[in-house]
Amino acid sequence: MKTTALEILSEPLSLLLLLAALTLAVLAPAFHYHQFGEATRMARDAGFSALFTCGSALAVFGTIRAFRREVESGTWEMALAHPISRRGFFLAKTAGAFVASLVFSVVVFGTELTIVWGAAVGGRLAVQTGDLARIFGPALAAGLAVILLPLVVAAALNRFARFRFVLTAFALALAFSVVFGGVSLALMPQALVRYLPVAVLIVCLMSVLLSAAAAFAVRVKANAAASAVGLVFAALLPAVGNYYLSNALAKGGVVPWPYVGLAALAALPAVAAFLLLGGVFSDGKDGD
Numbered sequence: 001m002k003t004t005a006l007e008i009l010s011e012p013l014s015l016l017l018l019l020a021a022l023t024l025a026v027l028a029p030a031f032h033y034h035q036f037g038e039a040t041r042m043a044r045d046a047g048f049s050a051l052f053t054c055g056s057a058l059a060v061f062g063t064i065r066a067f068r069r070e071v072e073s074g075t076w077e078m079a080l081a082h083p084i085s086r087r088g089f090f091l092a093k094t095a096g097a098f099v100a101s102l103v104f105s106v107v108v109f110g111t112e113l114t115i116v117w118g119a120a121v122g123g124r125l126a127v128q129t130g131d132l133a134r135i136f137g138p139a140l141a142a143g144l145a146v147i148l149l150p151l152v153v154a155a156a157l158n159r160f161a162r163f164r165f166v167l168t169a170f171a172l173a174l175a176f177s178v179v180f181g182g183v184s185l186a187l188m189p190q191a192l193v194r195y196l197p198v199a200v201l202i203v204c205l206m207s208v209l210l211s212a213a214a215a216f217a218v219r220v221k222a223n224a225a226a227s228a229v230g231l232v233f234a235a236l237l238p239a240v241g242n243y244y245l246s247n248a249l250a251k252g253g254v255v256p257w258p259y260v261g262l263a264a265l266a267a268l269p270a271v272a273a274f275l276l277l278g279g280v281f282s283d284g285k286d287g288d
Contacts, residue, residue, distance in 0.1 A: 004096025007069075008062040009103060010167045018173065019147060021054035021108045026143035029115055030135050041250065043119035043135070044195070047112025048246040051105060052202050058104050059210040063097040064225045067217035087279040094214040094275065101206055107146070107173050109199050110181025113191055114142050117184035142180040146173055197255040198245050204267045205243040209233060211271045215278035243267075 008014055028046040069075075070093070084092075118139020126133035135143075150172035157163035185192055212232045216225035242263060248255050 001092045001096040001099065004066050004093045005099040005103070006167060008058075008066055008097060008100035009170045010164055011062060011065065012166055013065075014058055014062055014100070014104070015166045015169055017054045017058045018104060018107060018170065021050035021104075022111055022143070022147045022173070024050040024054075025108060025112050026115055026140070026147060029119055030140055040116050040119040040123070043112070043115045044249060045246050047108065047115065048198060048202065048244070051108045051112070051199065052205075052244055055101060055105055055108065055202065056206050056209055059097070059101045059206045060213045060226065060229050062100060063094070063210050063213040064217040064222050064229075066093060066097060067214060068222045068225070071218070086282040090214070090218060090278050090282040091275065094211060094278065097210055097214060098207065101210060102203070103170065103174060105199065105203055105206070107170075107177045109195075110177035111143055111146050113181040113184045113188075113195065114139050114146075114177075116191060116195070117188045118143070120188060139184070142176075146176045146180065149176060194249055194254050197257060197260045198249065200260055201243045201245060201255070201263055204264050205236075205240065208236065208267050208270045208274070211274035211278070215274040215281060218278050219281040239266075 025043075025047040029043040032042055115135060118136040119133075121136035121139065122134045125131070125136070150169040153172055154163065154165050154169035157168055158165040209229055209232065213225060213229050216228040219225075220228070245255050
C-alpha cells in the first residue's frame with residue numbers, strides 16, 4: 001500500500017495534475033473574481049472544479065499506471081511468490097492508490113480554503129472602499145507559494161541532496177497547503193462546516209472511478225482500462241449531480257452531513273462491486 005501510494009505521488013504526471021489543479025484554484029478567482037456578485041463564488045467553484053477534474057484524472061490514470069507497471073514488468077507475479085493472496089495484493093495496491101488520491105485532495109482543498117478566505121476578505125474590503133473586489137493579497141501570496149515554493153525547494157534538494165524531485169514537491173505542497181489552510185480555517189471556522197461536505201462527496205465519486213480503474217487495469221492494457229472507466233463515468237453521469245454540489249453553497253447554503261452519509265452509502269456498493277471484480281480478475285490473472 002505504501003509503495004503504491006509513493007509510486008503514484010512520484011509520477012511526473014501526478015505533479016503536473018497537481019500544478020494544474022492549484023493553478024486553476026488560485027489564479028481563476030484572481031483574474032475573474034470581480035465579475036461575480038457573491039464574494040466567494042468564483043474561489044469556491046474554481047477550487048471544487050480543480051478537485052473534481054484533476055483529482056479524478058489522477059485517481060484513474062495514476063491507478064492504471066501503477067497496476068499496469070506491475071503486470072507488464074512481471075513484478076506482479078514476483079510479489080505473489082511471497083505469502084500474500086492475489087486478492088490481498090490487489091486490495092493493498094488499491095488502498096495505496098486511494099491514499100495518493102487523498103493526499104492530492106488535501107493539497108487542493110487546503111489551498112482552496114486559503115483562496116476562499118482571501119475572497120471573503122477581499123469582498124468585505126471592496127464594500128468598504130468601493131473598489132473592485134479582489135483576492136486579499138496575503139491569501140493570494142499563500143496560494144502562489146503552494147504552487148511555486150515546493151518546486152524551488154524540491155529542485156534544490158534534488159540537486160544537492162539527491163531527494164526525489166516529484167515526491168519531495170508533493171510533500172512540500174501538502175505541508176504548505178495544510179499550514180495555510182489551517183490558518184484560514186482558524187480565521188474562518190465556518191468554512192469547515194460548509195466546504196468539507198462538498199469535498200467529501202467529490203472524493204466519494206473519485207473512489208468509484210479509482211476502484212473501477214484498479215479492477216480493469218488488472219485484466220486489460222492501459223488504454224482499454226481507461227476506456228472502460230470512461231464508460232463507467234458515462235453510466236454514472238445521471239448521478240454525478242448528486243456528488244458535485246458546489247452550487248448548493250450559494251447564498252450561505254450548506255450540504256447537510258446526513259445527506260453526505262447517504263450519498264457515501266449509495267456509492268459504497270459500486271466501490272465494493274469493482275473491488276470484487278478486481279479480486280476475481282486477480283485470481284484469474286495469468287501474467288499476460
